[in-house]
């Protein structure tokens with residue numbers, strides 16, 4: 509197991525290019541099973557969630573080959589349709605394999621994906637939608653068994669704009685007989701990217717990015733070579749890192765429209781932000797002001813995946829902030845670690861009440877989940893003195909070479925084997 513050793517208090521300067529989006533590459537890998545033709549995804553980030561999804565595809569009988577910075581999948585020999593429970597537990601987002609396996613094999617068996625460190629994360633919205641498409645679903649010994657004679661288009665209304673459920677519905681509807689109209693769809697940029705990918709395979713999907721998506725079932729889907737959208741959450745993490753540490757940083761690859769309300773909130777803190785095409789420049793000098801209120805919402809609201817990073821920023825700012833986490837039940841588990849650094853934060857249910865302090869001191873910290881771990885790194889970068897961040901397996905799930913990119917910006921950070 510590795511750890512970071514971080515000597516905080518340094519400003520960040522320079523430019524960093526965002527990786528391909530973890531939350532796009534994962535559904536694209538699931539979509540690769542829709543066809544028996546070859547699929548290549550370029551600029552694949554080197555992160556463990558991708559490795560885990562690759563392992564799931566191999567378990568299904570697909571050939572998965574990483575070469576240079578791309579991954580090629582040939583699922584022509586895939587036959588299996590059961591996803592092993594160990595892998596489902598490790599990677600919750602394997603749940604959107606259901607849609608592509610049902611399209612390919614008309615059968616999918618998946619261990620009930622457990623909750624995780626950020627909440628219960630049920631899959632009722634996924635299963636109810638699949639039933640609308642003609643899928644019979646039963647549970648057996650902790651497994652969800654999904655079967656259908658054929659998939660048929662339907663009108664589906666999502667009660668909540670679930671990202672994963674929206675993706676699963678697209679994957680199950682692209683070759684269904686007839687037309688599917690999905691109302692109440694999630695509007696995240698990763699959904700738009702999945703639509704582009706599916707259309708490049710020959711699917712007929714339109715409306716992604718809005719809450720109404722229409723899918724016309726087609727008979728066949730071809731192979732594709734595709735470069736995913738860049739990671740807006742990684743980009744936002746670097747922008748917030750600069751706000752915490754001070755300095756001037758340019759993040760390339762993500763447009764302002766994909767970060768939406770985050771830029772407004774950073775300006776509210778007192779940062780200077782300039783955007784041009786897919787470049788975002790931030791500069792931060794002197795003590796910033798708290799945001800007063802941040803509420804996480806589905807896109808285009810404040811992203812829940814940047815909540816921990818924004819709470820950390822506010823811990824250093826002047827004044828007070830109320831952070832409301834509306835998407836997940838327990839997404840403040842990193843807060844006790846910040847309090848050990850001197851942060852003044854009180855968590856009550858979905859609310860975190862932050863009183864800014866003039867500075868945090870270094871400590872030995874333990875990451876508990878992906879984005880909470882990233883927030884601890886930001887806190888260590890802004891704190892006076894040396895910190896350690898343990899259990900990097902969480903951070904490695906979603907950040908490709910985080911320490912290398914931060915070091916390039918001037919951070920004093922090294923990764924050592926424990």
Ligand code: EPZ
Nearest residue numbers: 531601629630631632633634670671672673813835836878
């Ligand atoms: C995706 O998770 C992302 N993961 C998450 O990013 C992100 O936080 C989340 O969307 C929200 O934006 C991937 O894309 C791989 P949801 P997903 O379905 O699809 C409830 C990260 O850090 N819900 O939109 O699981 C659910 O419990 C990860 O990169 C149901 O109630 O999120 C949650 O409260 C973390 N029933 C809310 O909806 C369902 O059937 C949002 O979930 C499905 C979801």
